[in-house]
Amino acid sequence: MPVHTAIRPDDLGFSDEAAMLKQTARKLLARRLPLEQLHKHVAGTIDPTRECVFDRDLWTEVVELGWPAVAVPKACGGFGMPLCAMVGLLEEVGRVALPCPLVATFCATAVLRSCRAPSAHELLKKIVDGTPVSLAITNRHGSWDHEDTDVRVRASAGLLTLEGTAHYVQEAQKAEFFVVKAQAAEGVGLYIVDARAPGVRIVPDAIVDLTRDQGQVDFGGVTVPAHACIAKPGEGAKALAAAWPAMLLAVTADMVGAAEWQLQTTAEYARTRVQFDRPLGFFQAVKHPLVDMMLAIDEARSLLYDAAWAYDHAPEETDVCARMAKASASDMAAYCSGRSVQLHGGIGFTWECAVQLYFKRQKHNEVLFGDGSFQRAVLAEQLLGPIAAVAGAES
Amino acid sequence: MGVSTLPHAPVGEPLSSCDDTAFRMHCRTWLAGNLPPPPNFGLPVSAIEIASDEQLTYLRNWQRAAYDAGLVGCDYPACYGGGGRTDCQAIANEELRSAGAPYLPNIVGLGMAAPAIYHHGTEAQKRRFIPGILSADEIWCQGFSEPGAGSDLANVQAFAERRDDRWVIHGHKVWTSLAQFADWMILLARTDRGHKYRGLSYFLVPIAAALGRGVEVRPLIKMTGGLGFNEVLFDGLEVGDDALLDQPGRGWSVAMTTLLHERGGGPLVTPGAGVGLAGDASQTRGPGGLPALARSCVRAGRAAADDPVIRDKIVRLLIRERGFLATEHRAGHPVLQEHPQRLQLQHKLLLSELLQDTARVACEIQGMASTLHRSHPGLVAGEWSHKYMNSYGFTIAAGTSEVQRNILGERVLGLAKSK
Ligand SMILES: Cc1cc2nc3c(=O)[nH]c(=O)nc-3n(C[C@H](O)[C@H](O)[C@H](O)COP(=O)(O)OP(=O)(O)OC[C@H]3O[C@@H](n4cnc5c(N)ncnc54)[C@H](O)[C@@H]3O)c2cc1C
Numbered sequence: 001m002p003v004h005t006a007i008r009p010d011d012l013g014f015s016d017e018a019a020m021l022k023q024t025a026r027k028l029l030a031r032r033l034p035l036e037q038l039h040k041h042v043a044g045t046i047d048p049t050r051e052c053v054f055d056r057d058l059w060t061e062v063v064e065l066g067w068p069a070v071a072v073p074k075a076c077g078g079f080g081m082p083l084c085a086m087v088g089l090l091e092e093v094g095r096v097a098l099p100c101p102l103v104a105t106f107c108a109t110a111v112l113r114s115c116r117a118p119s120a121h122e123l124l125k126k127i128v129d130g131t132p133v134s135l136a137i138t139n140r141h142g143s144w145d146h147e148d149t150d151v152r153v154r155a156s157a158g159l160l161t162l163e164g165t166a167h168y169v170q171e172a173q174k175a176e177f178f179v180v181k182a183q184a185a186e187g188v189g190l191y192i193v194d195a196r197a198p199g200v201r202i203v204p205d206a207i208v209d210l211t212r213d214q215g216q217v218d219f220g221g222v223t224v225p226a227h228a229c230i231a232k233p234g235e236g237a238k239a240l241a242a243a244w245p246a247m248l249l250a251v252t253a254d255m256v257g258a259a260e261w262q263l264q265t266t267a268e269y270a271r272t273r274v275q276f277d278r279p280l281g282f283f284q285a286v287k288h289p290l291v292d293m294m295l296a297i298d299e300a301r302s303l304l305y306d307a308a309w310a311y312d313h314a315p316e317e318t319d320v321c322a323r324m325a326k327a328s329a330s331d332m333a334a335y336c337s338g339r340s341v342q343l344h345g346g347i348g349f350t351w352e353c354a355v356q357l358y359f360k361r362q363k364h365n366e367v368l369f370g371d372g373s374f375q376r377a378v379l380a381e382q383l384l385g386p387i388a389a390v391a392g393a394e395s
Numbered sequence: 396m397g398v399s400t401l402p403h404a405p406v407g408e409p410l411s412s413c414d415d416t417a418f419r420m421h422c423r424t425w426l427a428g429n430l431p432p433p434p435n436f437g438l439p440v441s442a443i444e445i446a447s448d449e450q451l452t453y454l455r456n457w458q459r460a461a462y463d464a465g466l467v468g469c470d471y472p473a474c475y476g477g478g479g480r481t482d483c484q485a486i487a488n489e490e491l492r493s494a495g496a497p498y499l500p501n502i503v504g505l506g507m508a509a510p511a512i513y514h515h516g517t518e519a520q521k522r523r524f525i526p527g528i529l530s531a532d533e534i535w536c537q538g539f540s541e542p543g544a545g546s547d548l549a550n551v552q553a554f555a556e557r558r559d560d561r562w563v564i565h566g567h568k569v570w571t572s573l574a575q576f577a578d579w580m581i582l583l584a585r586t587d588r589g590h591k592y593r594g595l596s597y598f599l600v601p602i603a604a605a606l607g608r609g610v611e612v613r614p615l616i617k618m619t620g621g622l623g624f625n626e627v628l629f630d631g632l633e634v635g636d637d638a639l640l641d642q643p644g645r646g647w648s649v650a651m652t653t654l655l656h657e658r659g660g661g662p663l664v665t666p667g668a669g670v671g672l673a674g675d676a677s678q679t680r681g682p683g684g685l686p687a688l689a690r691s692c693v694r695a696g697r698a699a700a701d702d703p704v705i706r707d708k709i710v711r712l713l714i715r716e717r718g719f720l721a722t723e724h725r726a727g728h729p730v731l732q733e734h735p736q737r738l739q740l741q742h743k744l745l746l747s748e749l750l751q752d753t754a755r756v757a758c759e760i761q762g763m764a765s766t767l768h769r770s771h772p773g774l775v776a777g778e779w780s781h782k783y784m785n786s787y788g789f790t791i792a793a794g795t796s797e798v799q800r801n802i803l804g805e806r807v808l809g810l811a812k813s814k
Binding site: 263267271287290324377380 | 686689690697698700701703706707709710711713714715717718719721722724725727728730731737738741744745797800801803804805807808809810811812813
């Protein structure tokens with residue numbers, strides 16, 4: 001089995017530079033986005049059809065810090081840092097539940113990087129300048145199959161016309177460009193579409209998570225020039241597959257960071273809240289689940305760093321490593337979220353308490369790009385082989 | 396019984412590297428030519444289950460050879476019989492592991508007695524005892540647990556009474572692994588009934604030489620039917636002050652040093668390969684691994700490997716195994732962790748529970764074949780039901796899983812003490 005054979009260096013590629021980035025991010029975000037402010041900012045209304053909140057000042061600061069550029073290649077004006085630097089940064093982003101389109105833009109970056117077309121490079125340059133970009137790649141069933149899409153593309157007279165709907169588009173209202181997966185006769189391709197182009201209609205989803213937005217994007221005969229195509233029909237799935245591990249790891253990093261917040265916050269509560277004359281943490285029905293949260297987080301974090309190294313240095317291992325990390329993190333996030341609410345008792349069940357914000361962000365992350373059992377089914381194909389056809393069912 | 400006595404960590408890539416290439420190459424070259432041929436009798440899964448003289452002799456000769464070649468005790472000073480190096484035991488262990496070398500039998504000596512003596516002993520004690528531990532000339536056992544003092548170790552009641560300039564010991568130790576072969580024991584005993592912790596002292600006492608003269612060793616049979624466990628009864632064993640390790644009343648502190656090393660968190664790396672010859676070391680690779688097992692077992696008319704529920708369970712374990720190895724790697728490098736003890740203290744708990752859950756799923760995959768005793772003629776799919784039973788030894792010994800969770804919750808998360 002060609003799994004995990006490459007020898008890892010001591011630091012898993014986590015350079016001083018990467019460590020510095022993570023440290024700075026932690027300090028800065030803690031100062032810039034204290035919990036009360038986050039709550040005020042994103043949880044001002046209980047109305048699920050709320051207006052999309054986008055703190056442009058905050059995003060501008062994020063851009064000035066160069067974070068969207070971290071994963072953009074140097075040739076396109078970015079920092080071209082290894083993936084481990086990016087996942088370190090995204091852990092900190094998850095820790096403060098940052099309500100900015102950084103993860104979505106990073107996922108788009110990963111896909112753009114796997115396309116050679118000049119227009120992909122142009123868009124990467126715009127990302128460095130702070131343009132939020134998102135992927136419009138999911139059909140109405142929320143499928144993660146790289147071949148599935150409800151958008152069709154037609155070529156005529158040097159122009160391309162997109163027709164159909166992309167579902168579950170992350171940060172749909174914040175993105176200025178979409179990378180759209182569309183079906184042609186020869187297979188699926190990838191296309192860059194300006195969010196303001198005529199015929200593009202964004203219909204926000206009412207979602208549970210308060211720290212992001214999501215929507216359906218309708219393409220009603222949207223016309224784009226030929227160079228908007230960054231992966232030709234038949235090559236789109238390959239480009240997505242190449243970027244996929246980085247996307248899984250971005251969400252994994254966000255989950256690990258958010259879960260660390262859940263752990264530390266709940267542990268702090270268990271150290272201070274007194275019942276039956278003792279701090280809650282004295283009781284093992286509280287203490288042991290907290291430890292189990294920590295064990296689960298550390299497993300996911302270890303797999304995350306390991307997979308990030310593989311992404312940069314051992315491509316043949318990347319898919320398995322990344323899926324393992326996402327599977328571990330998805331289950332971990334569900335566990336930590338559940339415990340964080342439960343162990344806070346009544347206060348944890350209120351809108352006012354911040355644990356709800358993380359609970360919801362994790363709930364969203366858990367299923368994004370496939371939950372634990374989904375990843376394990378794919379892994380089983382690779383690690384155990386495909387399921388043999390049942391005799392008789394073949395004909 | 397310690398981490399180092401766990402059957403073995405699954406094998407992945409080498410988990411760390413060190414600059415001392417010359418030493419690494421020495422280990423590699425020596426191991427390439429000097430591994431003992433496999434014995435024509437079975438070896439148990441780990442050192443604490445050694446049950447016969449032939450097993451012990453085979454493993455003892457191996458430890459002696461590896462010691463003579465400089466692979467055991469590399470980091471101890473030469474005056475105590477060590478190699479006089481620094482940070483080299485970890486390299487030797489990696490090389491032992493990747494060579495598939497047998498485990499070292501003197502596990503209590505190497506993992507517990509030697510570090511305790513090194514940190515707390517007199518010069519004379521270090522010179523007297525450490526060389527024999529490293530070479531396996533003298534086998535050690537650990538006399539901590541008693542019928543009334545397991546998790547609550549400080550409740551030890553064995554008593555060493557001061558008579559003139561001697562100590563006279565009475566008491567009852569249980570679950571004492573390797574005592575039937577042991578020359579010496581590290582013994583935690585009470586010297587003052589007035590103080591729970593400050594009333595404890597730590598002794599180095601003879602076992603083999605004192606049989607019938609104040610020491611009795613009685614075998615206990617484990618739930619697996621296996622030997623290896625004993626009760627040790629002290630009925631007036633007399634020892635001098637040279638048997639005392641550190642000061643009277645300092646026993647708890649020495650016991651803490653011992654347990655720290657036992658659980659793999661001490662400053663001295665315990666010599667050993669970890670991997671037994673019995674080796675289905677990894678659950679992903681080789682004929683002993685779960686995927687191969689699932690392909691060979693039939694469930695509801697098809698290969699168990701084609702059953703979606705079984706597939707999910709196997710992949711969960713493969714992820715945990717990979718996570719464990721990656722955590723081990725991360726634990727070695729400060730830049731990849733946030734709290735100095737957080738990962739080290741997880742090691743024993745993670746590994747013992749992973750092995751247990753793996754064995755349980757393996758039995759599930761085997762179906763009715765898992766009802767068979769390992770002695771059953773023609774049993775092809777290994778010893779999983781035995782391993783499953785045996786795995787409870789590791790989730791109980793060296794601080795139970797529950798106690799490990801207490802420790803993690805209290806030391807790392809700062810939660811109130813449960814006792
Ligand atoms: C294979 C094996 C080898 C061993 N070898 C040795 C040896 O060589 N030398 C030696 O001295 N000892 C040895 N032991 C003994 C071992 O250290 C003890 O069995 C262990 O510390 C547990 O103590 P106990 O058996 O008294 O169980 P108890 O302490 O009575 O525990 C019973 C149950 O209660 C739980 N429990 C107890 N206290 C707490 C608490 N505070 N919080 C939550 N749960 C709790 C435990 O986790 C366990 O599930 C060995 C044990 C095994 C299984």
